[in-house]
Every structure is written in C-alpha cells, then in structure tokens.
Amino acid sequence: MKYYLVYSELSQQPDSAHEIHDVMCANAMANLGYKTILTYPNYSQSNLNIGSLFFPFHLQKPSSNFIEFYDIQDQLNVLPLLIPKLIRKGINRFNLSSLMCKYYLPIYLKNKITAVHTRNWNFAKAAVKNKIPTIFERHYFPENKFDQAIVNNPYFRVCISQSELTRQSIIDAGMPTDKAIWLHNGFNQTFLERNSDDAETWRKQLLKNNRKKLVIYSGALYPFKGIDLLIDVAKLLPNIEFAITGGTEEQVKHYQTIAQRKQVENITFLGWIVPRSRLISLFQAADILAHPHLSGKSANFTNPVKFFQYLASGTPIVATEIPPLMFFKQTVPVAVWCPPDQPSIFAQSIQKALELYPRKSTGYQENIEYSQKFSWEKRAEKIVKYIPELHHDGESIQP
Structure with a gap:
C-alpha cells in the first residue's frame, strides 16, 4: 500500500494559519478516500525512543489534542518523525532539512508514497530528485529564482499559489506557466x-x-x-x-x-x-x-x-x-x-x-x-488531477 504524503512543520501553537492549511489539505485527501499521511518533525519524543530514528514508519491516528486543535476527521494518518536531542540542541534549517530530505525521505518514505504535497521547497526538491510526483505550494512572492532542473522535471507536477498576483510572481521567478496555478483555500466540512x-x-x-x-x-x-x-x-x-x-x-x-x-x-x-x-x-x-x-x-x-x-x-x-x-x-x-x-x-x-x-x-x-x-475537499479534487498515479480506496467523506 502506498500513500499520499503531506509534509509540514507543525508547532500546534496559535497563530499558525499555514500549518492549519497543510493539515486541512491532508485531511481533505483522506476524506476523499485516498490513503493519506501527514508527516512532520517531532521535537517532543524522549531520547529513549531512539529506535524511532531507525524504524520510523509507524503510522498513528491523531491524538485527541491534535484533533481538537485542528478540528479534523478520523480518516487521516499521522507520522511524526523523531528529531534526536543531539540535532535539536543545535537545530537549524540546514540540519533539519538534511535529516528530512537526505535521510527519512529517500531511505524510509520513498517506497511507501505515491506523491508528496508540501510548502517546503527543500522537501519538494528532494521528492523530485527521488522521482516522486510532487505538489508544491508557494503562497508568497518568491525571493529567489526557481531551480529550472527541478521545476521542468516531469515529477514536479504543479506549483499552487493563492492569488493571480502571486501566480504571476511565481512565473516571473522561473516557474513554467503550465505548472503555475492558483486555488482558493477552503473550509472544513464541520x-x-x-x-x-x-x-x-x-x-x-x-x-x-x-x-x-x-x-x-x-x-x-x-x-x-x-x-x-x-x-x-x-x-x-x-x-x-x-x-x-x-x-x-x-x-x-x-x-x-x-x-x-x-x-x-x-x-x-x-x-x-x-x-x-x-x-x-x-x-x-x-x-x-x-x-x-x-x-x-x-x-x-x-x-x-x-x-x-x-x-x-x-x-x-x-x-x-x-x-x-x-x-x-x-x-x-x-x-x-x-x-x-x-x-x-x-x-x-x-x-x-x-x-x-x-x-x-x-x-x-x-x-x-x-x-x-469551496470546501477543502473540492480544492483537493482539483489537485488530484495532477497525480494520476493515485488510487482511491473507495471510501470518502464529502460535504
């Protein structure tokens, strides 16, 4: 069995609109009947659980606190990935990116996922290099030009923004026009x-x-x-x-x-x-x-x-x-x-x-x-069209 994987960095703290966006994207895919994983760095695990670093693929159901904070349904699987204390102490974007993109993704996740959906550019690049169909979201005006080898790769399927102005700025930064789209956000069916x-x-x-x-x-x-x-x-x-x-x-x-x-x-x-x-x-x-x-x-x-x-x-x-x-x-x-x-x-x-x-x-x-x-599920249906490799499990919850 393979999964649609949404990667984010979750704090479960107030003032986290983009985190909520990522969780809702994953929740909607699960509600549509696609086997979906929401994965994110886990800073809270004990060092005694070091085995999770070497055998990390243990899917979980979200905790009651997680469900209450994000208001999600029960179809979604989560996969928190351990960040060891040694790395946490000197954590920076490079260390975290290396652990996620050069360790967890190619060794433990690659063969278990059909597609990646993320706002994290480094994770998106790593997914493309590992020949995984990739959905990338960019909600702000780009600060740098996009790597042409990545965005022109057939495994890079689409870049999603949230307005026409942002879409144009993404194109100006080197995104192929046919891979730059914009979609409205949505609401949870609850x-x-x-x-x-x-x-x-x-x-x-x-x-x-x-x-x-x-x-x-x-x-x-x-x-x-x-x-x-x-x-x-x-x-x-x-x-x-x-x-x-x-x-x-x-x-x-x-x-x-x-x-x-x-x-x-x-x-x-x-x-x-x-x-x-x-x-x-x-x-x-x-x-x-x-x-x-x-x-x-x-x-x-x-x-x-x-x-x-x-x-x-x-x-x-x-x-x-x-x-x-x-x-x-x-x-x-x-x-x-x-x-x-x-x-x-x-x-x-x-x-x-x-x-x-x-x-x-x-x-x-x-x-x-x-x-x-404008539900999240309607938004997800538009995204699915870019991943024909996805297989539906026949069960869905829709508004």
Missing part, C-alpha cells in the same frame, strides 16, 4: 453542522450591557488584518458588541491594551479557541462576521481560510474590497462590501448589513449552499 444551543450560549456569554447585536472577527491578530481598524469601528458603534478570536497570548494582551487606551468597552478578545470546533457555533452566534483586511502588499496574496468558514456558517459578512476577494463581491449572496482602511465606512457597512440581513438561527441558506464549492 462548519456546515448547525448547533443552535451552543450558539445561544455564546450570545449569552458575549452580549453585555443590554446590547443585542454581535459582530465576530476570527483570524490572526496582525495590523494588516484590520484589528486596529475594528477597535475603532467598535468605538463608533457603542451599542454593538464585538468579539475577536485568534492570536497569541502576547498579541491578545497588546490589543486589549490598545482597546483600553482608546476606552473601547464593547470589544472582547477571546484568544485562541480550543477545541477549534467551538468556532462553528461562535460564527453561528454572530449577527455579522467581520473581514476588515487592510490594503497594501499583504492584501495581494492573502486567501483567508476564515472567509470560507464565514460563508459556510451562513452568517452575513461585512468585508473589505481586497484583490483576492473581489470575485466574491459579485457572487456571495449575503454580504456587504466596502473600501479598506476606513473605520467609518466599515461601521456604516455593519449597520447596513444588520438592516438588510437580520440574524437567522438557521443561517442564510444562500451563503451555505454557495460555500460548498
């Missing part, structure tokens, strides 16, 4: 599940001082994501409750301080919510889901997972008009759009959305139905 009781519990917890309307933001807590803007919006709308989830403990404290300094009392920072499945009912609890991304360079390559989760929840969306999302301005049924960087206009858009789209406990079916073409 976001289609309805839980009105938990949603009401969230509303009771978050709505304070007789406020009746709840606006939720979920995602990374960086300035370019529009967090400062959302604090200013909350100040402009004192009768509406705002809640923000995501970010590290340090980021949460930073923005709590800013909100306090600006005397904004109707905003709560929830931090990183675990289990991640609780996000589903939180989104369903909201009157509005906010996507306040600012303009600028980062707006050109973002393709936020939360946007597709928002869609699947059926809750009305207020979003800024940034390039990767402009397609959705004409196609998303229940949303209000506005220019980025302007708190007053974003505030007006929230008020408009509240008037046009009163909260429904069942969600707006138009958005829910529209979202289903």
